[in-house]
Amino acid sequence: MNGASREALASARESFDALADNTAADAEKLAQDLAAVTALLDREVSLRRVLTDPAQAGEAKAQLAARLLSGQVGEECAELVAGVVRSRWSSSRDLVDALEELAATAELVAAQRAGALDDVEDELFRFGRIVSSDSALRAALTDKVAARAAKAQLLHSLLGGKAHPVTERLVVRLVTAPRGRSLEAGLTALSKLAAERRDRMVAVVTSAVPLSDVQKQRLGDALAGLYGRRVHLNLDVDPEVLGGVQVRIGDEVINGTIADRLAEAGRRMAG
Template sequence: MTVHGASREALAAAREQLDALTDNTSVDAAKLADELAAVTALLDREGSLRRHLTDPAQPGEAKAGLAQQLLGPQVGVGASPPKVGEETLDLVSGLVRSRWSRSRDLTDALEELSYSADLIDAQRANALDEVEDELFRFGRIVTGSSELRAALSDKAASNQAKAELLRSLLGGRANPVTERIVVRLVTHPRGRSLETGIDALSKLAAARRNRMVAVVVSAVPLSDQQKERLGAALAKLYGRQVHLNLDVDPTVLGGITVRVGDEVINGTIADRLDEAARRMAG
């Protein structure tokens, strides 16, 4: 998530608050993720509410009070239970007390926190690497299947139908956190393609351990020794740990190509042949 001005400071504070909250292992990170996602969906639907909660002319405490009134426990006889738990309410209250450059930045921040809570849940179970790899592989499957991509992006299909399709594909085959994340990305895309959403989640997962993500395409699967050497070389180049997302594409004809963010390190035979052909033509 890229933000500027006041939103950058607000998001940084929200990230710190989430980390401090989830340092307590008694906090249910999965429940927190679901509740933050529900609040995100609410503010996406209710534009006037979102604008009110980010209005710089309104006092922070007044906006926090409104959030607590809407989401917290109700007062009176026969009152309904709170819509979210205490931890989620504290996070949302902190968010609306902050200043935001744009009202949409608030909902983007809530969404990021919800996915971060999911990743924290995976990290607690020592499954973050597994979830990262499964997200990457699923993204490649979607990219390679026009039929599946069409089914998951079909605006005429209900979210329930899409969720059931995903659960039939992933249920019992993927980590529960992966399944939860993918279902949410598909049913609440917020204007993004699934591939874009998965790429953002991959970067968010890497950031949890202060590491980068490299997408590596090779003609044949890399051996463990090759992966170790490549990881060490990239870590030395970028000055931080690099997680490798590996893909195999026989059309590269040997060698590898590596993409880190917007930078591409190309060492494939196919590209060398193309370069030689261009020189001969010149």
């Protein structure tokens, strides 16, 4: 991707992260819905061209997407796609590529929530090695004449009960809808997404007043230094904390608020 599409993809990823990190959205359902929208736009060339037409206002395209998807997919997916098409894309294919990536990422979020992301990453890698060493299997999975259902059945027989369901769904989608990519390239892309997701930490930051850009940068840098990896900040404002900042990463809480200090002082006095 280049130009406008790079910026649009970055915005789409941010919107997805906000949805996945801040709500109880069903990640598996979101993945299924996004995959369905990807398939629709991959099939309907005229529709995706309309949704990426630079001559049309972004809001008009968003409203069109919302109308088309209403009742067909979940509300979270419909709102996310509407926001994605509101951006400017360099080509219609870039839009579909972005939605496909978000669908795969939603599957990885489901695995992460289940504590199985490491397993999925490892299984994707090992499946890639198996395919590269078995020419007959690769030929069967990449046969352009073979029916999609037959390929899916073959994969279910190979992976069903042996790999995590997320791994199985990701591989089945890749094989049955390669969209012009080689099997190896698709598996590499999925492995990269899994690695990026595994290395990404999310911190819920609560402060009495909104943090400035400088404060956010400093906090992000400090947390990255503390944990040795990039940390995404989800910001919340709660006047009841009185001052300072509370940071929650998983089950760990770092408290630096005035309210917390007062509560601690009260406990000491009571003791």
